[in-house]
Amino acid sequence: MSTIKVKVNGNVVEAQVTGNMRLLDLIRDKFQLTATKEGCAIGECGACTVMMDGNAVCSCLVLAEQCHGAEIMTLEGLADNPVTQQLQDAFVERGGVQCGFCTPGVLVSTTALLARHPEPSEEQLLDALEGNICRCTGYQPILDSINHVLKRN
Template structure:
């Protein structure tokens, strides 16, 4: 067992975890933050994307112990963030949400992009979303939703 401390959605968390517990499982099972989804479990689909220390990462590829001292943001935190709130509304308004399985990861990849680059180009948006697969193939409405947020700024 390993003791970890981190901030999750702005709240300090401390826990004893097995050394092989993934961040994804820690968030879902220990903290009941079930918005983060498991898709492929090998870092290919992006459904489990969270923001760690300002960067979009696949939580299925990280051990919880590797995140000791980190700041992690999950999709649940977006409702309290002005940019996150605008993204969520735009995704609903412009059809960026279809079946919804990829949506948490896409939203967090986009949030990480906008936090580091408030005026991204089309190429920047596509690059930021490279690791997020939409099984409904709804990429155009997703990009339209992101552009609506940029336009509203």
């Protein structure tokens, strides 16, 4: 066991972690932040995407110990982010969400992209979402929702 300090959704916290504990487990089990989902556990689906020091990462691939001193942002921490709020509204209005399992990861990935590139190219948008798998929407409603927000801003 080791103790790490990490900033999660704006709050500095300490946690006891084992050497093989994943960031995903730390977020869900220790901090009870359940918007982050476990899908594939091998970094293929993006359901577990969080922001780590401003970058979208698959939390199933990051060891909790690697997060010592890092800033982690989950979808819960983005609740007051105006861009995330606009994205959520557009996903509902435009059908970008169906079952909703992939939605937190897609929203976090998109928010991270827009923080770096407020006016992304289509290629940048597709690259940012490449690691997020959706089995329901066929992706076009997700892209329509995001593009709706981009056109507003």
